[in-house]
Amino acid sequence: MASSSVINSKVWKGIWRAEASPKCKSFAWRAYMEELPVKTFLLEKGVIEDKLCPCCGEGEEDTTHALLACEEVKRIWFVALDLKVESLSAATKCSLSQWIEECVSTLDKKEMGMVCAIMWAIWHRRNALVFTEKKLDYAHVIAKARSMFVPVEWQPPSHPNVKANFAAAVRDNVGTGMGVIFRNSLGSTIASGTSLLAQECFESQIAETLCMSWAIEQSGELGLSDVIFETDCQRLYRKWNQESSSSSSAYTTYFESLVEDCKFMIEGTGSSLALVRPSANKVAQCLATLAFDYGERGWIEEVPQEASLYLQADDNAIADIVAAHQ
Ligand SMILES: [Zn+2]
Known part of the structure; x- marks a missing residue:
């Protein structure tokens, strides 16, 4: 079995070659490293008193729930994109870190860029709800994500556009x-x-x-x-x-x-x-x-x-x- 540092460096490279804004990529890396201030983490630190997900009010909010397993978030992933992530249906059964590892080894840099951008937009939506009590609709979240994985270089349109x-x-x-x-x-x-x-x-x-x-x-x-x-x-x-x-x-x-x-x-x-x-x-x-x-x-x-x-x-x-x- 590969050591964790080997996996880490593979994931690091996979995230950094993804076609997305650097903001989204560093976010994806922090999520992978379990560094997001999700509620289970804040509860452990004694900062807050409950760990219920602010979006669905049902599950416990850990990183996996916040970005992948929450029912509301799942809808975003499915509605979101013409992204072929076969593993999405099984996603709830693995942790976010395992899922990112799988994405890195199966997706190309364009698809990986979308994954980073969607995760970032999902977290943005969560924060808007927590800090400003604004509930952003799915279309808004998806538009936000789309604006973050635009290609770096000019690409010709497909014919006849x-x-x-x-x-x-x-x-x-x-x-x-x-x-x-x-x-x-x-x-x-x-x-x-x-x-x-x-x-x-x-x-x-x-x-x-x-x-x-x-x-x-x-x-x-x-x-x-x-x-x-x-x-x-x-x-x-x-x-x-x-x-x-x-x-x-x-x-x-x-x-x-x-x-x-x-x-x-x-x-x-x-x-x-x-x-x-x-x-x-x-x-x-x-x-x-x-x-x-x-x-x-x-x-x-x-x-x-x-x-x-x-x-x-x-x-x-x-x-x-x-x-x-x-
Ligand atoms: Zn939830």
């Missing part, structure tokens, strides 16, 4: 630069563009949403449908996935109304919004800063010279992915 990466850059006393690039499933550039708003946006999510609205217009002019718009703005992405504010609430922020406008614009076009890491959105970011020089301008089947290095980096990443699958 088109991806539109967009980004905004705000410059004090000048305005808001906007950039967009449309690429197909082969990674080839369909078009790219820049635009400059004289308006300064003081909140980045507003700049990003105005940029999205402009990018949607551009996609219309190019006659594109089924476009996956990609942003690296987490606030925009979260707002997008929240339930639209009900008509009973009279108060709508400017940001919310911009998001609703964008949703309205793409209705029925088969288009959607996805989140990418900033590292996977470099071409659009570069275009946004170039907007301060170019103003309103478009390029067909290419990007301006200044952005070509970033485009090349994305192409190299695609080549690596293709090579890895051969």
Whole structure:
């Protein structure tokens, strides 16, 4: 049998190569090492007086219950994802640490990234309940997890979708630069563009949403449908996935109304919004800063010279992915 330190180092590596935000990975490691302040642990320390799970009020809250075995948590795992974790059905019978060991040895780094992100989001939900008495719904938890396991590198869409990466850059006393690039499933550039708003946006999510609205217009002019718009703005992405504010609430922020406008614009076009890491959105970011020089301008089947290095980096990443699958 392998010694515990050998297993530990295997799990450590398995977690760290997972494709998820470092925050989620270090959380998964703490969970594996039984370092989370769950109630059974706090009771032992004499900090609290009961060990009942704050979510279901039935089981004793140890690490395994909190992240895996609680009935409420099980629902999140099952509803959550297109993740094929065969061992999930048997999960309640083993400890969380054993389950993580199994995940590390059976899942690829993408799937492992999802596991880390879901665990993190489940714990976030638990804390929201304990500390602010807010009960987050499953959709919220899943959106939160999804925003944490986005890939590090740009990936082409699957055929026949088109991806539109967009980004905004705000410059004090000048305005808001906007950039967009449309690429197909082969990674080839369909078009790219820049635009400059004289308006300064003081909140980045507003700049990003105005940029999205402009990018949607551009996609219309190019006659594109089924476009996956990609942003690296987490606030925009979260707002997008929240339930639209009900008509009973009279108060709508400017940001919310911009998001609703964008949703309205793409209705029925088969288009959607996805989140990418900033590292996977470099071409659009570069275009946004170039907007301060170019103003309103478009390029067909290419990007301006200044952005070509970033485009090349994305192409190299695609080549690596293709090579890895051969
Ligand atoms: Zn429970």
